[in-house]
Amino acid sequence: MTRKIFVLNGPNLNLLGTREPEIYGSKTLESISSECRALGVKKGLDLEFRQSNHEGDLVDWIQEAIGVADGIVINAGAYTHTSVAIHDALRSFDGYKIELHISNPHLREPFRHVSYVSSAVDSIVAGLGVDAYELLVDILADALDGQARKN
Numbered sequence: 154m155t156r157k158i159f160v161l162n163g164p165n166l167n168l169l170g171t172r173e174p175e176i177y178g179s180k181t182l183e184s185i186s187s188e189c190r191a192l193g194v195k196k197g198l199d200l201e202f203r204q205s206n207h208e209g210d211l212v213d214w215i216q217e218a219i220g221v222a223d224g225i226v227i228n229a230g231a232y233t234h235t236s237v238a239i240h241d242a243l244r245s246f247d248g249y250k251i252e253l254h255i256s257n258p259h260l261r262e263p264f265r266h267v268s269y270v271s272s273a274v275d276s277i278v279a280g281l282g283v284d285a286y287e288l289l290v291d292i293l294a295d296a297l298d299g300q301a302r303k304n
């Protein structure tokens with residue numbers, strides 16, 4: 154059985170690999186997506202990567218995931234620290250949810266220390282760099298297997 158996972162990326166993450174490599178690494182979102190999708194195939198996961206600079210798109214995609222996807226990985230970018238709308242949408246999605254950050258926001262400016270996403274997800278990953286996207290493929294596959302065994 155193949156499981157569907159939405160990997161949702163918020164504002165400015167389309168710039169990955171082009172600027173601020175000391176914080177965000179040198180891989181593009183496109184290359185991260187290709188590598189993760191290939192890994193996912195081996196693990197029975199169908200990963201769908203999306204990116205938008207618009208809050209409403211992220212809300213729409215979370216709603217679209219309801220009844221369609223088994224899990225969501227979300228790097229909401231700066232909306233992490235501001236968006237009640239994304240928080241509310243995530244709470245409506247019953248599948249497995251992971252908040253991902255490339256950097257560790259707690260080591261950065263105080264305005265990044267608050268997350269409206271954290272209290273609406275199952276797990277949080279931060280500060281592991283862009284490799285976190287790939288690491289999560291294995292972790293998600295195991296987490297979803299564990300859920301299936303419980304049900």
Ligand code: CA2
Nearest residue numbers: 165166168169172177230231254255256
């Ligand atoms: O560490 C993360 O993944 C963040 O979600 C990234 C957001 C930031 O607002 C959060 O506090 C933490 C910013 C994404 C900006 O991405 C860029 C990538 C390359 C070059 C410039 C920006």
